Amino acid sequence: MRPRRGARRPPADVGGRAGPRDGDGAGAVIPRPLHAHPADGRFVLDEGTALHADPGFERAARWLRGVLGAATGFALPPGPGGIELRHDGRMGEEEYRLAVRADRITIEAGGPAGAFYGAQTLRQLLPADAFRAGRTTAGPWTVSAVTIEDRPRFAWRGVLIDVARRFLPKNELLRYIDLLAMHKLNVLHLHLTDDQGWRLEIRRYPLLVDVGGWRTESPVGSVVHGTYDGRPHGGYYTQDDIRELVAYAADRYVTIVPEIDLPGHAQAAIAAYPELGNLAEPLPVRTEWGVGENTLNVADDTIAFFQAVLDEVMELFPGEYVCVGGDEAPKGQWRDSVEAKERMRELGLRDEDELQSWLIGQFTEYLLARGRKPYGWDEILEGGPPRGTTVAAWRGSFGAVTAARLGHDVVVCPFTALYLDFRQSADPAEPVPIGSVTTLRDVYEVEPVPPGLTPEEAERIIGAQANLWTEHIDSPRLLDYMAFPRLAAFAEIVWGPRERDFVDFEDRLRAHERRLDAVGVEYRPATGPRPWQSRPDAPGRPRSRAEVDEEVAAWTANIVARYGPGPG
Template sequence: MTISTVPAPVSAVSGGPGFVLRPDTPLSAAPGCEREAAWWRRTVGPATGCAFPPGAGGVTLRLDPGRPHEGYALRVGPSGVDLAGGSPAGVFRGLQTLRQLLPPAALRRAAVAAGPWPLPGVRIADAPRFAWRGVLLDVARHFLPPADVLRFVDLAAFHQLNVLHLHLTDDQGWRLPVPGWPRLTTVGAWRASSSLGDWRHGRDDGRPHGGAYSEDDLREIVAYAAERHITVVPEVDLPGHMQAAIAAYPELGNGLAADPRVRTAWGIATQVLNVSDTALGFCRDVLDQVCALFPGDYVGIGGDECPKDEWRASPAAQERMRALGLPDEDALQSWFLGRVAEHLASRGRRVYGWDEILEGGAPPGATVAAWRGPGPAVLAARAGHDVVACPDTAVYLDYRQSADPGEPTPVGTELTLADVYAFDPVPPGLPPELTPRVIGAQANVWTEHMESARRIDYMAFPRLCAFAEVAWGTGGDYAGFAARLGAHLARLDALGVEYRPLDGPRPWHARPDAPGRPRSRAERLAEVAEMTANLDGA
């Protein structure tokens, strides 16, 4: 029998008699595995009718400190299931694989079949290549209700991902409550309308859009993810992508904006934070709230796409540059981000920022999300920074999936399932001694053109399945992946994922009212080369 799990395990040997789960099949959880056992019971039990009472002779969960942290060994035979993980996280990864070995009906939330539930005979030894296997979910452009975020967490966990990068703020919306700054969510969380398609077409839907999370919403998301061994990395993008905050508190801006509202069009606003002590105090208040709600080591501060027009025109910004002896506005941004990084360091947190933070010099110890091709990844590693590879031409899942005119709002380069699978997080040209600096990879789900969980499903899957296998480290055989994908799509069906059909979009997927802006790969690569020409990583 071929093992059709996604991602594929590092080593799998199938054959021999398997094991059948029945309503009375016991489950034994060694100390340290109790939480994983509870997750298995409440997740698998409703569809299978299996209660998994405590006891020996059925499913055994245990720890093996000799294995990698997220590694596991899984053996299924006539005497039962034995799963040993290097940590509770390793046990959980093994349970996800075990879950995929069951018939798809076992993945549903209630019983649709009576069972029994056969598991094939198999011996698996597995561990990930990368420590950071992430996916960004942009809830700023289109607000996603908490229940939909939790569902997305489950789908990420099902594919062995372990980081959820939650993009909470942008020009078009602010989703994070901050004590002392109530207008961030009463004003900054709402926009009057949204672009229909690419903003350059000038179309508008005329409908208000917005929403914000409560503190308890965010605590729930963090706790829910932690139960699935996923770390939530929050991002508050600064000093650019701040029009929503400036709409709420105009004193944070440079006083030069023609339109003080939350941005209604996609694209990049020229409104940015000023560089006053007031703005820095605002950033510290925001980041204190982030640290209070998100216990992980990393905090995303953005640092990307910050136009310097307002700073060049602002007497206050120019005076700040002179007082600090800074040569240009890139250095001013570097200084600003350095103060932010110092504050986060005082809270025991690490900066996570887009590769623009290299311009003028990235804060010491920052981890760089390299999105503009392999060049910034190499420069960041050479400058001593950890790198998460997420180039837009490989893993931006808002990009169109084919040249079919029925693709909804086709933007960016064509990024097929095979293109995503061909991605290697370690960039060419990186010296072997620096490859450990590439701590992982991340796929990004930007939601300008994804107004609902249904649209996210279509754009993310099955491309996120391909990415998950690359990030786990068992990619390289697209034909093998494609052969396994048919069985995996049946699992997605059972999980209720409305993925893009492999043979192309259906009529209801099209968005003729929301035209896009397709780009050729050559055009985009030339654009990226120009954007990063002066990047020196200093």
Template sequence: MTLIPAPSRCAPGQGLFTFTAATPLTADPVLARAAAWLRHALTSATGLPLLEGPGGVEIRHTVGLGPEEYRLTATTESVLIEASAQAGAFYGAQTLRQLLDPAAFRAGRTGDRTWSIPAIEIADAPTYGWRGCLIDVARHFLPKNDLLRYIDLLAAHKLNVLHLHLTDDQGWRLEIRKYPKLTEVGAWRRESPLGARRHRLFDGRPHGGFYSQDDIREIVSYAADRSVTVLPEIDLPGHTQAAIAAYPELGNLDVPLGVRTEWGVGENVINVSDETIAFFTDVLDEVLELFPGEYICVGGDETPKTQWNESLPAKERMRELGLRDADELQTWLMRHFTDYLLARGRKPLGWDELLEGGLPPGLTVGAWRGDRCTSMAARAGHDVVVSPFAETYLDFRQAEGDQEPVPIGSVTSLRAVHAFDPVPHGLTGQERSRILGAQAALWTEHIDSPRLLDYMAFPRLAAFAEAMWSDERDFEDFLVRLAVHEKRLDALGVEYRPATGPHPWQRRPDAPGHPRTRAEIDSELADWTSNLRP
């Protein structure tokens, strides 16, 4: 079979089920959203009405299955999808679409054809509950319609979390009604680097954009209909120069700042005054209204302590709280926001740098600096979402050679992504249960268009989806299935990277990169984690 991700169990039958203009589609009321999605998707591509009625294709509510589990049984006479919840029914519907000709992934008809699927029995459920993708819309803004398209692409691969990196030094992308300057000032910068920052080249073009609150409501609703949860990130206390540019009283300096125009880790962080804490509490009040999901990310990564170590108010705060250093000051500050979220029934997610000053209680850790951070967080009793940069950052180059557009980092190959295992060796069973799953990351410093986003994401995101869904993996078999799956991506208009290398128009000779070896990456990782406290 050519399904991606590969199902848990699959038994081919004899013959075909053929869709006709008389084929009905019906669903139990609790699973009606999955049926509505399937009807819309297939009717657009096939022209078949798929009206309600008995027989034909049925989506049936069945107790005893997990929330994302489904069974699909196709005979020559009927198709039955069984699930206990909306997510499982939706994934069964996605599998049904993959069983059809790749033309079923188009938005309109391309001619008359016979629409059939093979007789088959499939029993399927994911290995990990958290199967996510981070899209950094702060560095380069992704317009709403392009983001909705990406939700469809995540859903087509049975990924279930869209982590939106909404704020950073280079842009603030979320309307906050109480503080309009966050988008009036913070949502645009005067120019962007052209290629890796070491070359000191800039494009001279203003860049910006933001999502209105109604945009976010639309995005969240659209995603929910496709069993995708949108996880917002408001990055604190570092990566905040865009906010400080809009409201200078949030910073530590007496000089005005603009929205940052360079990549990398900036020195400008928010101060630790009561007024600044109240400001970002107000921001989170509006975030909670917009994003109903269980998790909210409050950042905590890459926070230089230089300004706090030189700030008299920060030093006084450390003295009055009896804190040893600025790392503990960061944990104290972040604990305010994590406690705030926990008191409102939400779960805070923060990056693994918070290990350096002690993890706030109740924090779920986003482990991006390798197995050591993952293991330390799990052993400390914290849930972990794994996203190691050397294995899952899809902004890293895909192959050796200067043909790759803006090549940075070490090579993260399709094979390596497919082989990724989020659970480090040496954990006990209890500690392993703390690993919720993983997410790939599309950081967009060097991804300045939806076309380049496609190139960097696919087909590696399909390989990642299989790594998170399928318990047993066979890369050579995946490549066989991928050859068919690429026709589906073609039908969806995804400009993925060909196995033979980029098309001429996918190259970026104008934007030089900074490729590194895996040994250099590993050495950098060791430096980053050398001060972790057991």
């Protein structure tokens, strides 16, 4: 579904724990539902169970029939009784009510997405083997009687996967779409371009993937150690791959948001088409991590080039949002550029920050004129955010507050707690440890709405996003380790009620880990990495929280200088 602002907030008086429990963990639902009321009795799923869906709910029925049929061997043919998906026009689009009784299971929902989320919850009420792709047991397949009433707190429940630094094969992205849907997450932000690789076929400009789609080598661990693997790395998604991913995601009510990073993080594009850059000599696709100094120039031809790129992006991705980046763009080359200085004089701009804002505005206005919503990182605040832009606030709460007060929608993704490439403990055995420590509890205790906002400003916080940057995540196995179970905790903060209980979450997580085992997710155990999950060959660069806080303070000072101190 398309993310939207204004999802109804749940009341403070939520119900107790997530429902009935038994030795198989049935009822330990994640994310925690709004209300759950256990009852007596059990429903038995067997070869005679039928599945009925009201008009409009066919996708949820098809998905439920597919996953349960694979695990149980039961056909779940169309028909009355058994499992019923019913429409209730009094509910919101993503809202559902699940009632399990001895004679039937009823899922009532306000819209197709709500029916799908109710079906996801039903699967969690079954034994964990319901998450397997083939039949391993004859059952019995039973569900404890319960009534669950549920709806999400936020409309944007997102996860970024950085496929630019490390190409993730299409089948792995399909798997992650299923994992997001399993946790009622509904946005997959694909970071498709960066200095180290361009991953999207653009038919008008084939060199973007032919040249920009691969690099000669990659660092082993942190770049501070100066060790490289000497191994070419590359890959890209064809336009048909993207159409397949978008359709697959839509069937699971996940919107894919593409990112074309501008004007920084663009060295792969400049390597393919040198006329896009500021230097006379050609550049290779970058092999180092970190912020590169090479940015796009501000020429009309460069603007036209990327507007043509966006035309193909909009054709492939039908969702409302397109991310244009705007982050970490050094201004040194513009300060040395005669063309950039002339552009600033022509437009009456004060500095290079305003030049970046103007340049980003050329793309955001282009998107707005075509009915799309531009999305950008919070650096766009530094030169005055372009009109109509949704801001991804990643460098502390001040950016979220500032953007909301300026009237922009905001997606909260603080790097101190929701960057899931950061190490999970101080244990030196953590694989490629970078950043400060971000524990499972740190993620669980994030509150997306910053303090100090008025009720009207708080409505501008449309959700949150967890980010999986992959400089140091070089395989799907390591991606699983860094993502889970922290993504389960994240799902709880964006779906479930504001009042949360970490001890209760840990209790439910034990049962949920059996589901992750059944799906094949190689998550991080609570006790720390297993021997094969460590990476002694790839040393990282751990940082203290004080170092990270110093970074946030420096950025905040820049925003205060432009907009004032803000609330509090």
